[in-house]
Amino acid sequence: MEQMPYREEMQVPRGYSAGIHFAGTTGASLPLVVWGALRLESDGQGIAFPELVLWAIGFFLFASGVEYAAHRWILHRRRPGLAHAFVEHTLRHHRWFDSGDIEARSGRDYHQILFPVWGVVLIQYGINLPLCLVLSRFVGEWIGALGLCVGAGFFFLYEVVHAICHFPASHPLFRVGFIRALRDHHRRHHEPGLMGHRNFNIVAPVWDILLGTRA
Ligand SMILES: [Zn+2]
Numbered sequence: 301m302e303q304m305p306y307r308e309e310m311q312v313p314r315g316y317s318a319g320i321h322f323a324g325t326t327g328a329s330l331p332l333v334v335w336g337a338l339r340l341e342s343d344g345q346g347i348a349f350p351e352l353v354l355w356a357i358g359f360f361l362f363a364s365g366v367e368y369a370a371h372r373w374i375l376h377r378r379r380p381g382l383a384h385a386f387v388e389h390t391l392r393h394h395r396w397f398d399s400g401d402i403e404a405r406s407g408r409d410y411h412q413i414l415f416p417v418w419g420v421v422l423i424q425y426g427i428n429l430p431l432c433l434v435l436s437r438f439v440g441e442w443i444g445a446l447g448l449c450v451g452a453g454f455f456f457l458y459e460v461v462h463a464i465c466h467f468p469a470s471h472p473l474f475r476v477g478f479i480r481a482l483r484d485h486h487r488r489h490h491e492p493g494l495m496g497h498r499n500f501n502i503v504a505p506v507w508d509i510l511l512g513t514r515a
């Protein structure tokens with residue numbers, strides 16, 4: 301497998317701003333979360349709360365499964381037509397941060413942590429939104445709206461949680477037990493011997509537990 305240079309030698313575009321990058325990726329997702337919530341508010345009148353919760357849990361599990369599958373079988377396997385994702389993730393992100401050192405030292409490190417904004421737009425508006433519109437049309441108005449809310453919200457959470465996992469270990473957020481546990485889960489994934497085999501979930505280790513890939 302070809303080798304990339306370590307983080308010190310990797311190029312980041314001149315004038316790169318982690319804050320603008322973060323605002324771009326999360327800002328691309330939030331309008332869909334809000335729109336889904338507003339549609340749910342108007343279309344979900346009269347829906348029994350337990351039914352709504354069950355569908356929400358189902359959508360969360362599905363989104364978590366997509367996160368797991370994409371990470372395991374696209375980002376860590378070179379696929380025809382999807383090699384860019386493999387190069388950016390396995391060769392660059394994992395080279396930039398190995399297990400002993402996944403902490404961002406400066407703003408430039410977030411260039412290799414956050415999704416490219418075009419990637420978020422493509423996934424959210426090119427895949428997630430049309431799928432939820434089809435659900436709304438053929439299964440139920442409020443179900444599509446809920447799917448959009450949970451699906452878009454999950455990708456928003458993915459960006460936030462993955463960024464937090466790479467915060468310096470001394471960050472006060474890691475006093476919270478479950479946030480520390482999520483970070484440790486991801487830190488182990490960055491161990492070169494484990495990255496292709498263990499800890500593919502980021503937001504919650506649901507499928508790693510169910511499929512026995514939790515380190
Ligand atoms: Zn990472």
Ligand SMILES: [Zn+2]
Binds near residue numbers: 371375394
């Ligand atoms: Zn990975």
